Amino acid sequence: MKYLKFLIAGIIFGIILAKAEVISWYRIYEMFRFESFHMYGIIGCAVAIGLIATQLFKRSKIKDINGNEIVITDKPKIYKANLIGGVIFGLGWAMTGACPGPLFILLGYGFPIILIVILGALLGSFVYGILKPKLPH
Amino acid sequence: MELLSNPWPWYIAGPLIGLILASLIFFGRTFGFSRNLDTICSIVGAGKITDHFKFDLKSRMWGLVFAVGAIIGGYIASNYMTPDKTVAISEATKSNLESYNFETPGSSFLPSKIFGEGILQSPKAIFFLLVGGFFVGFGTRYAGGCTSGHAITGLSNLQLPSLVAVIGFFIGGLVFVHLLFPIIFK
Numbered sequence: 122m123k124y125l126k127f128l129i130a131g132i133i134f135g136i137i138l139a140k141a142e143v144i145s146w147y148r149i150y151e152m153f154r155f156e157s158f159h160m161y162g163i164i165g166c167a168v169a170i171g172l173i174a175t176q177l178f179k180r181s182k183i184k185d186i187n188g189n190e191i192v193i194t195d196k197p198k199i200y201k202a203n204l205i206g207g208v209i210f211g212l213g214w215a216m217t218g219a220c221p222g223p224l225f226i227l228l229g230y231g232f233p234i235i236l237i238v239i240l241g242a243l244l245g246s247f248v249y250g251i252l253k254p255k256l257p258h
Numbered sequence: 259m260e261l262l263s264n265p266w267p268w269y270i271a272g273p274l275i276g277l278i279l280a281s282l283i284f285f286g287r288t289f290g291f292s293r294n295l296d297t298i299c300s301i302v303g304a305g306k307i308t309d310h311f312k313f314d315l316k317s318r319m320w321g322l323v324f325a326v327g328a329i330i331g332g333y334i335a336s337n338y339m340t341p342d343k344t345v346a347i348s349e350a351t352k353s354n355l356e357s358y359n360f361e362t363p364g365s366s367f368l369p370s371k372i373f374g375e376g377i378l379q380s381p382k383a384i385f386f387l388l389v390g391g392f393f394v395g396f397g398t399r400y401a402g403g404c405t406s407g408h409a410i411t412g413l414s415n416l417q418l419p420s421l422v423a424v425i426g427f428f429i430g431g432l433v434f435v436h437l438l439f440p441i442i443f444k
Binding site for chain 2: 124126127128129130131132133134135136137138139140141142143144145146147148149150151152153154156157158159160161162163164165166167168169170171172173174175178183185186187189191193194195196197198199200202203204205206207208209210211212213214215216217218219220221222224225226227228229230231232234235237238239240241242243244245246247248249250251253256
């Protein structure tokens with residue numbers, strides 16, 4: 122039962138990204154060509170609401186659903202990794218038109234061909250795990 | 259009903275994604291999708307090869323459940339909520355893609371030139387998707403997050419590493435679309 126809320130959140134997330142065409146390759150291509158405000162509006166609004174929610178949770182004494190204090194951990198300051206990894210992901214994002222969430226949503230939407238990209242993503246994740254000690258962070 | 263079946267505008271979808279982030283915080287979790295890639299690697303036994311994939315699977319199970327939900331959400335949206343499967347991309351993007359011989363850009367979510375069934379006969383096309391996927395997996399894990407973890411959650415929490423990562427996302431995306439795409443698809 123404790124997982125049900127995550128299943129429902131995931132379903133709603135999938136529906137939103139599909140209905141807003143965020144999972145379409147064309148929308149990502151269009152975004153990187155600056156030919157529509159659509160994606161920028163979505164990310165901007167998501168961050169605006171996220172910012173308000175995050176600050177509210179941080180400043181208030183609201184506990185989470187299990188009654189625990191809400192702790193939002195800082196992202197590790199690994200700037201080299203953030204930048205180099207970010208550039209590599211950006212290339213992949215533009216090539217496949219999908220970031221990790223949409224990869225799974227597209228599978229459900231009816232594009233089994235996306236399994237090739239998912240397989241590539243798992244390989245990439247695996248190779249990173251092996252090379253991690255040798256990479257600059 | 260028409261409101262549901264038409265494409266959702268950015269000012270509806272964006273705030274809703276923000277609310278997903280807020281509810282996950284309330285559920286005691288941090289939104290970040292690419293972590294699931296590590297979790298799946300770990301499940302199929304990658305922990306035997308490197309310690310990077312040795313972690314408490316139980317603590318990450320919620321993320322996989324969320325991912326299964328996302329798959330179901332895609333199914334529901336496609337089969338019950340989207341009678342018109344076209345994508346309303348701008349005319350500028352359409353004519354740009356037509357100049358690279360993309361047939362009827364926007365007639366479906368994915369261009370058949372890259373994702374159509376015909377590509378299964380083309381090792382080059384399969385390689386393109388595998389490499390693209392590889393970059394997505396390697397890049398997000400190296401950067402410490404993807405669009406959800408860095409661009410949405412990280413920026414919402416005013417994290418400098420996330421800003422650096424998002425700048426990286428855009429450098430990579432712009433390089434591909436403006437420099438590499440014209441060479442590959444000319």
